[in-house]
Amino acid sequence: MSDIQLWTLVFVGLSFTLYIYIAYRSRVSDTAGFYVAGGGIPAPANGAAIAADWMSAASFISMAGLIALSYNGYSGSAYLMGWTGGYVLLAMLLAPYLRKFGKYTIPDFVGDRYNETARLIAVICAIVVSLTYVVGQMAGVGVVFGRFLGVNTTVGVIIGMTIVFLYAVLGGMKGITWTQVAQYSVLICAYLIPAFAISNKMTGIPVPQVGFTQIMAELEALQAELGFGSYTSALTGTDQLNMFLLTASLMFGTAGLPHVIVRFYTAKSVRAARYSALWALFFIALLYTTAPTVAAFAKVNILEDFNNTAMDSLPSWVTTWTDVGLITGPDGGTPADLNGDGLLNFTGAAAQTANEVLINNDILVLASPEIGGLPAPIVGLVAAGGVAAALSTASGLLLVISASVANDVYHKRINPQASEKRQLLVARISMAGAIVVAGYLGINPPGFAGEVVALAFGLACASFFPTLVLGIFWKKCTAAGAATGMAAGLAVTLAYMFWTVEIWGNGDGILDIAATGFGVIGMVVNLVITIIVSQFTTKPSETVQQLIEDVRYPGATALVAAHASGELDAEPLHEDDPPTR
Template identity: 75%
Template sequence: MNDIQLWTTIFVVGTFAVYIYVAYVSRVSDTAGFYVAGGGIPAPANGAAIAADWMSAASFISMAGIIALAGNGYGGTAYLMGWTGGYVLLAMLLAPYLRKFGKYTVPDFVGDRYNETARMVAVVCAIVVSLTYVTGQMAGVGVVFSRFLEVDTRIGVLIGMAIVFFYAVLGGMKGITWTQVCQYSVLIVAYLIPAFAVSQKLTGIPVPQIGFGQILGELEALQAELGFSSYLDALVGSSQMNLFLLTATLMFGTAGLPHVIVRFYTAKSVRAARVSALWALFFIALLYTTAPTVAAFAKFNILGSSQAGTLADQNWFEKWASVGLITGADGGAITDVNGNGAIDFMGSAANEVLINNDILVLASPEIGGLPAPIVGLVAAGGLAAALSTASGLLLVISSSVANDVYAKRIRPQATEKQQLQVARIAMGVAVLFAGYLGINPPGFAAQVVALAFGFGAATFFPILVLGIFWKKCTAAGAASGMLVGLIVTAAYFIWTLPAESAWFFLGKDPILDIAPVGFGFVGMMLNFIVTIAVSQFTKKPSAIMQELVEEIRYPGRTDLVAKHAEE
């Protein structure tokens, strides 16, 4: 066992032991604890759990890789703007009102606000969004295990499945929440320490957000010398329309993600939900302001190594190539052999070397020449990011099946013990399905996650906004809008995604050149149009529901809201 394997094993085993212990101590025996942690999580802890739940493997593992390698730095910032802007939108526009409404899940809100038909449609949408999203997390787990512990990807995914299943099934939302507090601590330390160290090494400034500016000029010069397009120019390799659509899809998709929304139900009160949102924004900003610096430092080191000799001379290159995440003819220097400046590390035949987006953050300590303990710490951080989000997504599936289908539709007289049994069985099935998708993912982690955000934007965002701010939005309108958004968006993904990604994708040309990762915005607008149009001609909500919708938007806990929350 080499030093990197040893340190990775120490950090991974140590952190997994902590997660399991916390889940055991936090185990629950009632549905309130399983679904929303009893609504008693302090705001700072809830903020850390929200941040860990929200910052998935895509944020930790893939985002810096996209910024550095997918076209240029400017184009990759769509992920930064979309994901952070969407969180602010969720925290300010939706979360406090949903918390005041007082239900367990997004389908629960839909069922109470509209009707049982809309609830069932929302359950289907929640499961589709969550399964799509969790695929990217399990794929990220496989990447970490295959490279750092030299374990087969399938075995790595199975290990991740087992850990998530144990602490999610045992502790429910309460166990997941406190485990995610630990996971956030691990992932942020693992992300910041290498960034500080590489910044100090390259620029003499230990704060990466400041040191970042010192190398941009040199990075631009390297790009030009090797024939690449500018790292800082706008819209290189991407149309203005697709950049807008991707940013908007990620933003509105974030505000429609059921596993993030349910986090605000774990707060003690509406005020605590708002404070939790502020804490979460601070915790998220620590990583998101650092990601562009990690991207720039890593690309600077990669291009510098290529300029000095060949990448094949680098120890990190050989190890990542051995697991199939770097491909190329001979591992030679990176050059623009076509001379057209249009380089795409992920797929252009013009490149001698193709570097997978998912490896950049995980490889950055090795690329920067940092010692083995930091490499092992980053591996543990990547696993923490993937597992924290995976557990939240699996709980959404579990609670949707147990609370919204079993308890509300199939067996309303079910006891809490019976509901918990169904919830745990549903979670077990979801873990197995997520593991299969993680072993056979239809793309790299951030790409798969972007599709999940597309589904979130096209299904949930419109009916949540209209459900809160338009008291005459009807059940028929909401159900129709969700179905149209889901079906049209799914059909476009199937039509356009590459056929080699999965057997059911067709790989056809995009309509009007709209990239599939940005199509969720189109699905969302269709959802809005259909929901509003159908609501004009269908039965309006009851007078009591319209009054309740009015009241949840105002401060204070009125008698009507209090009575509804207790039902």
């Protein structure tokens, strides 16, 4: 066993033990604890849990690679702007109002705001979005374990599935929340410590955000020498339309993610929900202001290590990542000397697709300590951080699937008289089933972690965001309009993704729009159809319209309080729905 594998086992083993211990101490026996942690999580802790829930394997593992490799610098900022800007929309337009509404899930809100048909469509949307998102997390776990423990992807994903099962099924949202606080601590230390060390080593400045300005001059010179173009120029590696659509899709998708929105139901109050969003932005900013520096430092090292290096003198980290299939040649095999000069030539953007080496985006952060020559303990810590990022998000997503099946389908439609014990059993069984499906898809993912996650954001953007915003701010939005709009937005976006994503098809798409940015088009389709259909269908009842009017204003009215406590559930809010209790 190598030193890196040993330290990886130490850090991963200690962190896993901590997660399971927290889940055991936080185990729950009622649905309120399982779904929303009893609504009693303090704002700072909730903010850390939101950050861990949302900063997935894509943020930890893939984002720096996207910035440095796929988008060649500036254009990769679409991920930074989209994934953080969405929290402004979430905090302003959704979080406090949904918290005041007082239900467990997005389908719960949709069911009470519109009707049971809309609820079922929202359940389908929640499951599709969450499964797509969780596939990226399982794929990330496979990458980490495959490299650092020397096991294949299948074994790595099974290990991750087992750990998530133990702490998510046992503790529900309460256990997941406090576990995610611990996971955030692990992942942020694992991200910042190597970044500070590499910055100090390369620039003599220990703060990477400051050292970044110094390294950029060197990187720009290397880029020009090797034919990559300017690292800081706009729209390198993409075009204006796709950069705009990707940024908007990630932004609106963030505000519509079901596993993030449910976090605001765990806050103690509406005020605490707003402060949770503020704390989350602070915790996220610690990583997101560091990611561009990690990308720049790693790319400088990669360009210097690869360019005109003898094939028999490549750094050891190249060999280890080649062995797990994340550094390849143009044919999918090992990097090859195509021109016969005995050197590995990494020249120009074409080298990423047609010449002598292809570097997977997912290795950049995980390999950066090795690339930077840092000691084995730091490499092991980064591995533990990558796993923490993937599992923290996976557990939140799996809870969304579990709650959608157990609360919104089983309890609301199949067996309204089910006991708390029976509801918890169904929730845990559905979560276990979701873990199995997610694990299978994680072993056979449709792309690298960041790409798969971006697709999930597009689906959330197209399905949930218009429905939630109109449901809060347009009291005459009808059930038929919302149901039709959600279904159309999801269907159009899914169809486009299946058509254009490489593993499923080879279409170039409409106007060369990438699948990762098409969610905005689906959102517009949803919005237009919802508004048109709402003009010609039965308006919501006076009770619902007054409830929505009250939710938008400060203070707790009698109607809002009755709804939040469940008293209104004794009679249906909509004429076409049966009582739910």
